Amino acid sequence: MTTVEDRVLGRIRYASDAEMPDMLHLRLLRSPYPHALVESIDLSDLDPGIVTFTRDDIDDVEPRYGPWIEDQPLIALDRVRHVGDPVVAVAAPTERGAAEALDRIDVRYRPSPAVFDAAAAILDGAPRVHDAIATSDNFANFYSLRPDIEHNVAHRFRLRSGRGHDGFEQAEVTVEGTFTTPSAAHAPLEPHASLAWWADDRLHLVTGTQTPFNVRQALAKQFHLPEDRVTVIVAAMGGSFGGKMFTRLEPIVAAVARKAGRPVRAILTRSEEFVTLNRHPATFTIRLGARRDGRLVAKSIRALWDTGAYADSGPGVTEKGGYAAIGPYRIPHVTVESLCVYTNNPPNGAYRGYAATQAVWASERLMDRLADALGLDPLDLRLMNLLEDGDRFATGEVMHNVRFRECLESAAAAVDWRAGRRGKGLAVLLKGMTTPSRADASVEIDERGRVILRSATTDMGQRPNETQTLLAASAVGIDATLVEVAPNSTASTPFDMRTTSSRSTHMMSHAIASAATQLRAQIAQRLQVEPDLLTFDGDTVTAPGVRRYRLAELEGARGEGSFRTEGGLDPDDGQGIASSDWHQGAAAVQLTVDDETGVVGFDRVFTSTYAGRVVDPVGAALQTEGSMTMGLGTTLFEAIDFDGGLARNANLADYCIPSLLDVPALDYELLEDPASPPHGLGETALPPIPAAVGNALATLGADVADLPITPEAVLTALGRVTDRSPAGTEAR
Amino acid sequence: MRIAFRLNGADVAVDIPTDTFLLECLRDLGIRGCRLACGLGVCGACTAIVEGRAVATCLMLAAQAEGREVTTIEGLGPDEPLVQAFIDHNATQCGYCIPGFVLTAATLLEDGDWSDDALGHGLAGNLCRCGTYSNILAAVRAVRDGRADAAGPTPPPE
Numbered sequence: 001m002t003t004v005e006d007r008v009l010g011r012i013r014y015a016s017d018a019e020m021p022d023m024l025h026l027r028l029l030r031s032p033y034p035h036a037l038v039e040s041i042d043l044s045d046l047d048p049g050i051v052t053f054t055r056d057d058i059d060d061v062e063p064r065y066g067p068w069i070e071d072q073p074l075i076a077l078d079r080v081r082h083v084g085d086p087v088v089a090v091a092a093p094t095e096r097g098a099a100e101a102l103d104r105i106d107v108r109y110r111p112s113p114a115v116f117d118a119a120a121a122i123l124d125g126a127p128r129v130h131d132a133i134a135t136s137d138n139f140a141n142f143y144s145l146r147p148d149i150e151h152n153v154a155h156r157f158r159l160r161s162g163r164g165h166d167g168f169e170q171a172e173v174t175v176e177g178t179f180t181t182p183s184a185a186h187a188p189l190e191p192h193a194s195l196a197w198w199a200d201d202r203l204h205l206v207t208g209t210q211t212p213f214n215v216r217q218a219l220a221k222q223f224h225l226p227e228d229r230v231t232v233i234v235a236a237m238g239g240s241f242g243g244k245m246f247t248r249l250e251p252i253v254a255a256v257a258r259k260a261g262r263p264v265r266a267i268l269t270r271s272e273e274f275v276t277l278n279r280h281p282a283t284f285t286i287r288l289g290a291r292r293d294g295r296l297v298a299k300s301i302r303a304l305w306d307t308g309a310y311a312d313s314g315p316g317v318t319e320k321g322g323y324a325a326i327g328p329y330r331i332p333h334v335t336v337e338s339l340c341v342y343t344n345n346p347p348n349g350a351y352r353g354y355a356a357t358q359a360v361w362a363s364e365r366l367m368d369r370l371a372d373a374l375g376l377d378p379l380d381l382r383l384m385n386l387l388e389d390g391d392r393f394a395t396g397e398v399m400h401n402v403r404f405r406e407c408l409e410s411a412a413a414a415v416d417w418r419a420g421r422r423g424k425g426l427a428v429l430l431k432g433m434t435t436p437s438r439a440d441a442s443v444e445i446d447e448r449g450r451v452i453l454r455s456a457t458t459d460m461g462q463r464p465n466e467t468q469t470l471l472a473a474s475a476v477g478i479d480a481t482l483v484e485v486a487p488n489s490t491a492s493t494p495f496d497m498r499t500t501s502s503r504s505t506h507m508m509s510h511a512i513a514s515a516a517t518q519l520r521a522q523i524a525q526r527l528q529v530e531p532d533l534l535t536f537d538g539d540t541v542t543a544p545g546v547r548r549y550r551l552a553e554l555e556g557a558r559g560e561g562s563f564r565t566e567g568g569l570d571p572d573d574g575q576g577i578a579s580s581d582w583h584q585g586a587a588a589v590q591l592t593v594d595d596e597t598g599v600v601g602f603d604r605v606f607t608s609t610y611a612g613r614v615v616d617p618v619g620a621a622l623q624t625e626g627s628m629t630m631g632l633g634t635t636l637f638e639a640i641d642f643d644g645g646l647a648r649n650a651n652l653a654d655y656c657i658p659s660l661l662d663v664p665a666l667d668y669e670l671l672e673d674p675a676s677p678p679h680g681l682g683e684t685a686l687p688p689i690p691a692a693v694g695n696a697l698a699t700l701g702a703d704v705a706d707l708p709i710t711p712e713a714v715l716t717a718l719g720r721v722t723d724r725s726p727a728g729t730e731a732r
Numbered sequence: 733m734r735i736a737f738r739l740n741g742a743d744v745a746v747d748i749p750t751d752t753f754l755l756e757c758l759r760d761l762g763i764r765g766c767r768l769a770c771g772l773g774v775c776g777a778c779t780a781i782v783e784g785r786a787v788a789t790c791l792m793l794a795a796q797a798e799g800r801e802v803t804t805i806e807g808l809g810p811d812e813p814l815v816q817a818f819i820d821h822n823a824t825q826c827g828y829c830i831p832g833f834v835l836t837a838a839t840l841l842e843d844g845d846w847s848d849d850a851l852g853h854g855l856a857g858n859l860c861r862c863g864t865y866s867n868i869l870a871a872v873r874a875v876r877d878g879r880a881d882a883a884g885p886t887p888p889p890e
Contacts, residue, residue, distance in 0.1 A: 007824040009808070010764060010804070012827050016768075188828075188861055189767070189769040191769075238826045238827070239828060461826025622825050622864060622867065625863050628863070659858075661852060661853065
């Protein structure tokens with residue numbers, strides 16, 4: 001089990017450190033065109049020692065994969081759909097040899113018309129990104145899709161509650177706005193890395209993934225194997241943030257390893273990261289109507305999500321972002337139309353804040369505009385309309401364990417809101433947790449008397465082992481030093497849906513508790529007492545009238561636990577259970593603007609997050625600060641600069657992530673309720689940050705609708721710059 | 733070409749192509765604490781100490797290490813105060829960048845200017861995508877404060 005010491009001393013091993021004797025190194029030749037027919041591939045100049053894989057090698061394997069829609073080819077088939085789409089895979093004994101081989105391949109393309117903007121892609125006559133698509137039977141896809149492939153729509157999520165649009169008849173004041181969020185890079189410092197090998201017609205992978213069981217299922221299907229012949233060993237990740245999800249490198253690495261008959265490893269270069277998976281650019285147009293006293297009556301939301309050339313998590317993002325933009329408010333009449341749209345940009349998928357970032361940016365900015373129009377304090381407007389326990393959300397589900405008010409009031413107090421609002425901004429969020437969902441775990445006493453916890457929660461730096469060790473120790477009733485987390489492999493670890501959606505601490509707390517109850521029952525049975533009578537002391541256990549047992553004597557005692565949630569939304573009316581448990585949080589900022597430069601200076605950046613019960617205070621703090629830091633990057637400067645589908649800043653010198661000097665003092669509160677189960681904290685402090693900053697800037701006269709809020713954007717909004725192209729630059 | 737240098741206190745000699753970067757060479761020698769992330773010298777994940785200076789080994793040719801003393805995280809033990817401070821302050825999340833921070837901080841604390849401002853600017857060449865900055869700063873400041881106490885009421889002059 002990796003410790004903090006292992007990480008500090010560099011002893012931890014990531015997927016990119018995995019190696020095997022005789023291993024080949026894989027590189028991908030990628031399309032320079034955003035949309036083109038692949039006319040010919042000439043490999044004749046390659047050395048014979050180079051293993052290649054092209055469309056001609058796809059014989060007895062499934063040609064495509066994808067979690068919701070099987071639209072992504074193992075390697076380019078008839079055409080390429082984005083700059084960076086892989087066309088040829090090469091594998092060589094050295095990384096250098098593989099890189100050099102790429103230069104000896106000649107591919108002829110015939111470029112086709114391409115489309116780079118979701119709004120343009122849905123119009124009649126727009127270039128078609130896919131001619132046909134097939135819905136995936138991966139368990140990632142658990143609800144019906146509503147594609148309209150002639151208009152490049154991969155999925156359409158709709159919601160209607162009350163009288164929908166007709167509800168605006170009751171509105172006395174209506175505001176409307178369009179808000180955009182650009183693409184962003186996950187930029188984990190460790191790039192994607194996977195190692196695959198075959199033995200006895202069994203596939204083995206060491207890979208950095210948040211979704212080992214989705215990957216296992218996808219690869220079993222790809223190679224027509226029973227799932228038990230595919231083993232996914234999950235290595236620690238050097239960051240992920242949603243980027244290392246579902247099948248990415250795994251299919252091609254496995255395919256080339258099979259052809260080569262040798263282990264094959266791939267590690268993406270930094271520039272390849274920018275064409276592999278990014279965050280969905282989104283455009284929200286929202287109309288919001290209220291009575292003059294501030295009571296919300298109607299909201300209509302239209303969202304366009306640019307999912308790029310392949311849908312990946314796009315359908316899920318489209319649904320979650322669609323309802324997240326309703327906000328944590330009582331609104332009698334709501335309509336949502338949220339479209340997942342194919343373009344010829346690189347694929348977009350899950351990204352920390354999963355759709356809530358884009359949705360909250362739009363909906364909470366518009367809330368402040370409504371407050372202005374009504375002449376109300378934005379805090380009062382929100383408090384008046386917040387959902388409370390027992391209220392129905394627009395999905396029809398009854399809200400429970402609701403803490404929005406506490407979060408918002410805590411945030412407002414942190415900036416001394418009532419003392420004056422100039423330079424201050426607030427935002428509140430509601431974010432769903434994947435539902436339906438299932439998590440299993442087991443605990444077992446080994447020959448040393450240690451309790452071995454098996455949990456498929458993946459480690460991307462969020463301290464899952466520390467957190468779940470504490471959960472297991474407290475559930476069994478022993479000291480945490482006696483618990484060890486077993487290596488994470490689909491061959492030996494019980495099923496878990498995946499490590500996403502900030503669900504793992506919550507879901508696993510239930511699964512581990514039920515596994516521990518079973519373990520205690522088995523121990524009690526051996527001691528022939530009732531479980532409640534067990535008393536643990538160090539690595540021993542006893543009960544009244546029973547001798548003291550060393551745990552090692554109880555080797556093999558074990559318990560299995562499973563926790564499931566039920567729900568899901570109808571894709572046509574958005575009714576059902578969106579979330580078994582809600583992520584709830586708020587942010588408040590206090591800032592100033594330098595009128596000369598447009599640079600924002602922060603006096604206070606604060607978030608308040610509902611935590612249920614904090615299990616691991618160290619991890620809770622780090623995840624909250626990490627979310628806030630990423631939120632500030634998204635707010636102030638992070639954006640991939642696409643030009644004709646080409647990422648112009650695909651490196652960490654031109655695409656900046658926050659450094660220590662970019663991050664002001666961060667402050668936060670984790671709202672706890674000792675009677676509640678633990679609640680995940682991996683993302684919640686991120687999505688409210690951009691809107692809080694935007695709302696604060698609006699009080700200073702800079703009403704910005706598009707992220708990121710660069711100094712130039714601030715000066716433009718203040719009316720101090722009219723032409724946004726820098727003086728002296730030539731037109732492109 | 734053949735080059736020889738000191739790596740974490742031991743003499744090493746390797747045959748490499750002339751255009752090999754030090755990072756690749758170190759990893760071939762089994763060093764895993766230096767990691768490729770940006771390849772442009774902007775993120776610090778590949779940091780090693782060469783003759784007392786923190787360098788981006790993704791940009792330095794291995795040949796330039798000829799005859800020099802190279803220290804990586806593998807050369808620092810758990811007893812090193814800075815290492816201990818990072819552990820005590822839980823100054824890590826995924827950990828990919830952390831050895832680079834430790835090594836950079838080690839050189840900064842040898843430089844004499846121990847102000848918060850100097851430490852902040854000195855560490856800004858290392859990036860942590862997980863956002864562990866406050867714990868990292870706390871760890872480095874704790875070591876600085878310990879040394880400043882040992883050295884007297886004010887930091888030593890240049």
